[in-house]
Amino acid sequence: MTHLPAHLLNGYRNFMSGRFTTESKRYQTLAREGQSPSTLIIACCDSRAAPETIFDAGPGELFVVRNVANIIPPYTPDGSHHGTSAALEFAVQVLKVQDIVVMGHGRCGGIGAALNPSAQPLSPGDFIGKWMSMLAPAAEAIAGNGLLTQAERQTTLERISIRYQLANLRTFPCVKILEEKGRLRLHGAWFDISTGELWVMDPKSGDFERPSLD
Template identity: 70%
Template sequence: MPLLPDHLIAGYRNFITGRYVSESDHYRSLAREGQAPETMIIACCDSRTAPETVFDAGPGELFVLRNVANLIPPYEPDGEYHSTSAALEFAVQSLKVKNIVVMGHGRCGGIKAALSHNSAVPLSPGDFIGKWMSLISPAADTVAASTMMTTGERATALERISIRYSIANLRTFPCIKILEDKGKLALHGAWFDVSTGELWAMNKATGDFERPEIG
């Protein structure tokens, strides 16, 4: 039995003989000096929406946190295990990132599950996805009840609402709120369309999603 799947070995072979050769000095510098990314991306773990690919980022440029549906839970220092909060703490307090971007995307499976949670069958007895997506249950119930939108429109609406929700929850973390108020940390929202490759950014003043100028 192979140590790793063949396609991963092939991919690594291409990396170590290609990109690593041209960027080896940069990798050694990162290893020696550590990482210092200015931006943290909170994205979905969907395999189609890798932030490093969408933003054409090189090693050390982005600090990426990925989970189901790019959700941020509210600040809850209860002594339990909180992987998302731990990543936020490290990015803000240790790396001192200057930007946090919550990036949602079209055709999100987590959002689809949230919209159908009343009729969906859990994937396991633990129903971990159902519990996680219950973070946005009130919004999901409201959107799901709308008869004026199509299935696709409801999904897009909740995908974007969930981004605003996560940004609001980011501000429940004292360290984030303090730094944002001091102008040392900026919070952003973005939505990526897998089908068209379009990127939409949230207008901070209105909450609307708009296409950024890319020249």
């Protein structure tokens, strides 16, 4: 008797007969020597926007942190529990990643919730509402813009949020110091689920552009 859904066991079976067999030596090396990814990706937990799939990454290549709407809370060294901050600390201080990518995506449910804060909470704790309240100033400004359609407001906040998260990253002393020394690079990206397009943020202008794949 098994205690996992059948589709997960079928997927594992395919993994063992396919990718694991092909890359078994790499897995053995990773198990023996540990991981040393050069890139941290902070992405949304949306099942449609998996960084490992989008960037065709192999085992050990990416260190990925996923949460609702790819948010990085600002540096807050208090007594509370900070999962995203803990993962960031580990990636920067222990793994010594060289690049951090904040990757948002189209049709993000968390961003939709931020644009509609008056909606009925999903639970008494309203965890999503409280989490997305970190974007409240930008969300309120965009939600009140009658010149934009609903879809345009959604995409606008998805991309503005990425700039917010990059600013929050720089509130962490370890990130700010290493970036200033040229040992750490910060990037923003936005993925369109419908078309598969990847848009990359220009670090100087903040505009999003499609990279050339030639």
